[in-house]
Amino acid sequence: MEGCRDAKRGAAATAADDLPDDAVVEILSRVPVRSIHRFKCVSKRWRDLIADPLHRKRLPQTLEGFFCSDGGGFGWRFISLPGRSAPPVDPSFSFLTKLPGIENIKLLGSCNGLLLFEHGRKPDTAPAYAVCNPATGEWVAVPSAGCRSPDRLEERTELIFYPAVSPHFHLVHICHEHVKLEVRAYSSETRVWSDMVSQKSGWQDGGWKQWVNGGAMLRSTFRGAFVNGMLHLITFRSEYPWENQIVAVDIKGKTSSIIPWPDTSSCPLFVGQSQGRLHCVGRLDEWERKCLKWAGLSIWVLEDYDTGGWVLKHRVSFLKLFGQMSRYVYERYELAIHPDRNMIFLTELSNQKLMVYDMDNENLDAFHTLGHNYGSLIPYVPNFLNLVLTNEH
Template sequence: MADDSKDISRLLNPADKLTEDLLIEILSRVPYKSLCRFKCVSKRWRGIISHPDHRKALPQHHLHDLAGFLYSSRSPDYLLIRNFTHVSTGGRPPIAIDPSLAFLPDCDRFHLLDSCNGLLLCSRFETADSQAFDYVVCNPATEKWVALPLPGFFSKIQTARLGFDPAVSSHFHVFQFLKDGDGHVKGVEIYSSKTGVWSHKDSGWGFPARLTSLSAFGNGFLYFVAIWSAVVAVDVEGTAWRVIPMPCNPFGPEIDLAVGFTDPSQGRLYLANIDHHDGHRLLISVLEDYGSEVWVLKHSISPFDLLGEKYVHRGIRFHIVAHHPRRNMIFFVYGHDKELVSYEMDSGKVQFIGVLGNGSVGPYLPYVPLYLEELADWN
């Protein structure tokens, strides 16, 4: 009877006759989203697809193109409301995302802090006057989330960032930078989803660094621009601290700066800044050689050429908000109504995406949908 049941099962599911090598060969040719669904076929299929040894053979295209930006705006009664604006992806239909993150408990009490390769880092304060809060990392595409344990030290004034690269590891890291009374970084606490604990490291930059708001993660390092002086970086272990001198053009406190990677597989670090002392000129440099730490100026463009005559007004500035995670493109907001604009470096194309509104506030977080389930102990 048992043999008859097996024969019937094989008739109903001919794929059970396939050898593991042949099945991997077939599965390697399907889209990643289909691969995720195929885990439900059987325990055998799920085990094969989820096995770490098959990661390189099976599709890893879990990341889509940039879908848009998450940001907040103030309501008439001064409450913060989360919003999402779509970015055109070559005629493809927009990917739906609920900016309220309704799948999170007490979702209206969360604040957006950072995004990285499809994951979001949020904070939730217990009360308006309380110092105690939870960090939460979530994936809007799968509506999975995990609450982090409290770090050893926490304060509303600290800077927290997220580091995650699904092509390298299924684990993420959260960086919380500790500052002194003057805003200088004195150390960092790093959470690893692999170990589930925070580790503390004293600053290894060798000078009192003050961080700007924009950051970038790539090659296992989190990069920031330190005001006045350099691009600084720390790795996910907190053991390697880098200081990369700025390009020779003089920067000041009124310079908008952004760092970013156009292609994480290449690991090319780009630096964009708007020089308000030189007619609001946009300058974009690339770090061609990490060893020599020499920046090469790739683009220099005036606001007239960038925005056109009717968009250039005396006293109205535009501010860089993000670097495209996959393309040679930067995004900035401009003017009183904070219009979101993209600039394609290779073609010189400028695209006006939409009006975010005078009440919109940063951070403006680029969102790339990620269809990957095996990340951490998701809820």
């Protein structure tokens, strides 16, 4: 039997090697990204075809690692995932030195291969932005959204990019004040910001009234997630009854739906996209007679987007992740999720390690030491397509 199986494998490998290069690349461009890495083992020729920079534009990409700021000032480094030999891009971003207010530059986030920076922020002025594709060296400057009220409670700018639908990117800027909500959207096609909601009478537009009048506020410390063509943001009600929600926003800054958080006993900390579905990680504490019995993370997946059907995917204790169950271990940490595998990435202030937790085999691995002055970690999935990212000079 073993001989038969070996013969079949040999015949399959021979048939694969008989295909011309263009046919192999065309086949590989149509398979899921997880299969690309497995197909490197078919033969040396397939491995070389997949690794060839000329073919990368046609092949699906996956998470390569994280951009990490130095914790203040200008400067970043790239942290590759285990098994990656070298950073796929140069993290110096030399073009940024040409931007005004370089001393206040900040990397805000990423979406499908593009990075979003803000710069020039001062107490009395609103920041401007820059969007770049580090894989191709393209970049474009974006003007300020204009929201600069000192009374703002929460403020954030999110990048939306969906290359399968359009080569243009969008920004959504949300500024929440005590008596006003400002939501502005920017398109790289029109190159202008549009006011969607700027006064109380406008709260009815796009469902914002339900969000603001319900006392909801953004969780500004956690980034949004782009899934199913929508940007998803974690909000919470600041008035009784306290309730956590996830708001879905389209590229024009209009709310499409408000998705209830399924677990009232836990607090959502992070939303992300993995394997085409929205995932949310929550912090869960279980008490017994005023004593902490269990503390950890719960990972949920939105299996049915239309009905809001959440499914509990996994639970892991802080004892497993951090070596202790004390509630103080999660005073500061960051979370990310692998876009194609059942893995979460996390950091914790005390040990300054970047760790990966595999939900399938429950294995925890600390693969990088961050140091004392590390800043935000921004996940990066390369995009080698030529995009519409050119400045007018």
